Amino acid sequence: MADRNPTTLYIAGDSTVQTYGADRAPQAGWGQFIAEYFTDDLRFVNRAIGGRSSRTFIEEGRLEAILNEIKExxxxxxxxxHNDSTVSKPERYTEPYGAYKQYLKMYIEGARLRKSNPILFTPVGRLHYEDGAFINDFPDYCHAMKQVAGELEVPIVDLMARSLEQYTQLGYERATRLFMISSNGTDCTHITEEGAKCIANLVSQGIRELNLPISRYVK
Incomplete structure (x- = not known):
């Protein structure tokens, strides 16, 4: 019999995580498929939404809405x-070793105040390929997030490293199928349904390796 009060995993993220309707296909986000990589013992609530940074997600009350629901x-x-790095959009930009770290700590502290468990994920890699290698477009943000994880002893999955490694294994031509450039010819940031499933699998494997109480539910 299913648990009537299952452990719930809330997801805060951007367009690479968001759940999309059929009208946006083949665009998808990894949060759309993450439940497929876990048993039914867990419940997922994906609150990721495109165009938001760590800052604007909070300023719009989206973190507060999660914290009002999340339980022990x-x-x-x-x-x-991704969006924190957009200097050309000052309303959402955060300096990686300043405001970005401070906003991340608000997610962590908010969750912990409610006796729930934060997990950080470095930004997923884009399809940026130069001189035979895939490039990390957000190195300072990845490093700053790792600093926060160390300072506050928060579990972290280096999704950037995992995704770039996956693209390398696939090779550039095959990796393009994971991105919307394969559909519209231009977009090397947003991912297809195939890409979202690939990244969701990387997320689940990362959680498995953290050896958390929920790790045993990874398929």
């Missing part, structure tokens, strides 16, 4: 960084 022993999964 639940989890808050946080992937932020």
């Amino acid at each position: 022993n639940d989890y808050l999964l946080v992937q932020m960084g």
Whole structure:
């Protein structure tokens, strides 16, 4: 019999995590498929939304909405960084070793105040390929997030490293199928349904390796 009060994993993130309707296909986000990589013992609530940074997600009350629902022993999964890096949009930009770290700490502290468990995820890699190698477009944000994880002893999955390694294994031509450039010819940031499933699998494997109480539910 299913648990009537299952552990819930809330997800805060951007367009690479968001759940999309059929009208946006083949665009998808990894949060759309993450439940497929876990048993039914867990419940997922994906609150990721495109165009948000660690800052604007909070300023719009989206973190507060999660914290109003999250319960003891639940989890808050946080992937932020893509939009934080947009200097040309000052309303959402955060300096990686300043405001970005401070906002990340608000997610962590908010979750912990409610006796729930934060997990950080470095930004997923884009399809940026130069001189035979895939490039990390957000190195400072990845490093700053790792600093926060160390300072506050928060579990972290280096999704950037995992995704770039996956693209390398696939090779550039095959990796393009994971991105919307394969559909519209231009977009090397947003991912297809195939890409979202690939990244969701990387997320689940990362959680398995953290050896958390929820790790045993990874398929």
